[in-house]
Amino acid sequence: MEKQLEIFDAVANTQKQVFNNLLSAQQELRVQWIDGISKTHAAITSIPGLPENAQTKEALSQFNIWMGNVTNQSQNATEEALKAQESCISAYDKQVAASRDILKNFIALSSAVLPKAA
Secondary structure (H helix, E strand, C coil), rough: HHHHHHHHHHHHHHHHHHHHHHHHCCCCCCCHHHHHHHHHHHHHHHCCCCCCCCHHHHHHHHHHHHHHHHHHHHHHHHHHHHHHHHHHHHHHHHHHHHHHHHHHHHHHHHHHHCCCCC
């Protein structure tokens, strides 16, 4: 019985590590994405030699509004994606616990019913 549970635990732990690695990678990608957006915004708004007139000021104002919206929407979308991933990991943990109990009970039941191999 112990050997079967060890195999089950090894597979479940490996899958859990994969999920945690994906979550970590998503978190890092989020940070890099938001940083990239901010750097792009800073580079565009600090172009040297732009004429200081009403049209340029209006264009930069509109660009700042648009870029702010892009940044906020990106942050919101990635935060929601991370929450969904965390919920999936939590559900996986609960499923693994239930499956382990079922396997343990099945092994106990089959051991009692089937003759032991000599």
